[in-house]
Amino acid sequence: MKRRIDEALAEALERIHSETFVRAILTGSRKSVKPTYKRVDLRPVEIKSQVMIQAVAHDGKKDYTENYPIGADEIRALLASGFANVIVDSTSESYQIQVTKKDEAITGVSKTSLERVLEHDRQKERLLPEFHPIFSALEMSDGAGRIKPTKRDKYIQIDQLLRLLEPTLSSLEKGSTIKVVDLASGSAALTLAVHAYLTREFDVKTLGVERNPDLVKKANAAARLANLSGIEFEESSIKESKLDKAEVVLALHACDTATDDAIDFVLRTHPAAALIVPCCHQTRPQEVVREARKFPFFGQDGIVDERILDLTTDAQRADRLREAGYFVDIVEFVGDEHTARNLLIRARGK
Ligand SMILES: C[S@@+](CC[C@H](N)C(=O)[O-])C[C@H]1O[C@@H](n2cnc3c(N)ncnc32)[C@H](O)[C@@H]1O
Numbered sequence: 001m002k003r004r005i006d007e008a009l010a011e012a013l014e015r016i017h018s019e020t021f022v023r024a025i026l027t028g029s030r031k032s033v034k035p036t037y038k039r040v041d042l043r044p045v046e047i048k049s050q051v052m053i054q055a056v057a058h059d060g061k062k063d064y065t066e067n068y069p070i071g072a073d074e075i076r077a078l079l080a081s082g083f084a085n086v087i088v089d090s091t092s093e094s095y096q097i098q099v100t101k102k103d104e105a106i107t108g109v110s111k112t113s114l115e116r117v118l119e120h121d122r123q124k125e126r127l128l129p130e131f132h133p134i135f136s137a138l139e140m141s142d143g144a145g146r147i148k149p150t151k152r153d154k155y156i157q158i159d160q161l162l163r164l165l166e167p168t169l170s171s172l173e174k175g176s177t178i179k180v181v182d183l184a185s186g187s188a189a190l191t192l193a194v195h196a197y198l199t200r201e202f203d204v205k206t207l208g209v210e211r212n213p214d215l216v217k218k219a220n221a222a223a224r225l226a227n228l229s230g231i232e233f234e235e236s237s238i239k240e241s242k243l244d245k246a247e248v249v250l251a252l253h254a255c256d257t258a259t260d261d262a263i264d265f266v267l268r269t270h271p272a273a274a275l276i277v278p279c280c281h282q283t284r285p286q287e288v289v290r291e292a293r294k295f296p297f298f299g300q301d302g303i304v305d306e307r308i309l310d311l312t313t314d315a316q317r318a319d320r321l322r323e324a325g326y327f328v329d330i331v332e333f334v335g336d337e338h339t340a341r342n343l344l345i346r347a348r349g350k
Pocket of ligand 1: 183184185186187188189190209210211212215236237238239251252253254255258261279
């Protein structure tokens with residue numbers, strides 16, 4: 001529906017101040033007025049028993065967070081500051097305004113089903129924001145820069161990976177050039193995320209190694225679409241990859257013995273850090289099977305035997321890295337409600 005801008009914004013404001021308000025996203029720029037910020041996210045928060053509106057404004061470099069009382073002039077001013085797109089989500093409706101080049105407001109309402117949560121720290125601060133261009137390039141987010149419900153688990157997994165990676169980087173000098181290699185990079189969501197995250201502090205060159213040519217093509221296209229530089233994907237098996245050196249090695253859910261190929265790569269190239277998530281254990285080292293069979297309780301129950309073999313295989317993998325001089329810990333990567341293959345072997349050079 002065509003409306004006057006002031007009328008459309010007044011309705012948006014009314015929805016923001018209502019008790020069903022969940023979140024609002026302000027993006028884009030009108031032709032006639034340019035907003036100060038690239039994007040503003042609004043949401044209700046409860047602070048000292050009072051509902052406030054939290055505004056997180058992004059100028060492309062930094063986030064600025066302020067909490068305003070309901071009805072504050074600042075919220076009205078942010079809405080009127082020149083954004084071309086306004087989305088106001090309530091518990092059952094999404095109200096959208098799009099301002100045309102002729103300064104007309106086109107408004108629409110669609111159905112949603114969202115929960116209003118007021119805890120101040122409800123949303124853990126994620127290391128890469130939902131609206132980062134990699135997520136739209138990977139088709140994980142919608143046009144307004146919100147992670148799609150079906151991609152939320154992947155988004156949380158990415159955040160967990162970045163948090164697990166961070167402590168392994170202490171020996172690398174900030175601002176230096178570092179090479180990152182992701183062995184068996186698959187659909188490349190984790191590769192793109194690690195590259196995007198590390199470019200904040202390093203000059204990063206990333207190579208994804210993947211044997212499936214379709215995935216390689218898609219990954220290179222996604223990197224271009226996200227406007228990332230210094231990252232490419234090559235079609236190769238881990239063993240045949242020509243890469244000779246990297247500071248950071250990733251091998252996440254690399255199938256079967258591809259995890260061992262990745263560990264061989266680490267032992268050959270001595271990176272400062274390696275993050276390895278074993279996947280399906282179709283083939284297990286003979287010595288592991290031999291040793292496990294010595295347990296008096298082995299052979300009683302199929303599932304238990306499988307788990308003993310998987311765990312001892314991974315413990316042996318971690319040990320290979322320890323013997324080569326790495327500090328190694330094995331941590332949970334994602335909750336086991338998502339997958340039973342949820343261990344991450346983390347190695348940091350001494
Ligand atoms: C389960 S996916 C994981 C993808 C990605 N690392 C992730 O965690 O989202 C496993 C990928 O490993 C690739 N792969 C398996 N063995 C490989 C090998 N030896 N060399 C290169 N790629 C391999 C497969 O083609 C597949 O795309």
